[in-house]
Amino acid sequence: MSENEKQHTCPTCNGNKVIEGICETSSEWQGKSQDGQLCTPDQTCPTCNGSGVVK
Numbered sequence: 001m002s003e004n005e006k007q008h009t010c011p012t013c014n015g016n017k018v019i020e021g022i023c024e025t026s027s028e029w030q031g032k033s034q035d036g037q038l039c040t041p042d043q044t045c046p047t048c049n050g051s052g053v054v055k
Contacts, residue, residue, distance in 0.1 A: 007053040013045035017052040 009015040023039040044050040 007055055010045060010048035010052055010054050012047035013052065015052040017045060017048070017050050018042050019045055 013019050019042065021040040021042045023037045025035075025037045027036065045052075048054055
């Protein structure tokens with residue numbers, strides 16, 4: 001692999017390719033969701049476009 005083609009672990013997603021959603025629980029949300037949690041969806045890492053590495 002040449003010097004220009006070295007791949008470094010993506011700092012945004014730590015090489016995981018996907019950024020996991022975050023779930024929060026609150027008594028205010030009881031009845032609005034089955035378990036009282038609201039979660040953000042998982043998303044593809046915008047920095048490395050889901051590859052896990054920065055080229």
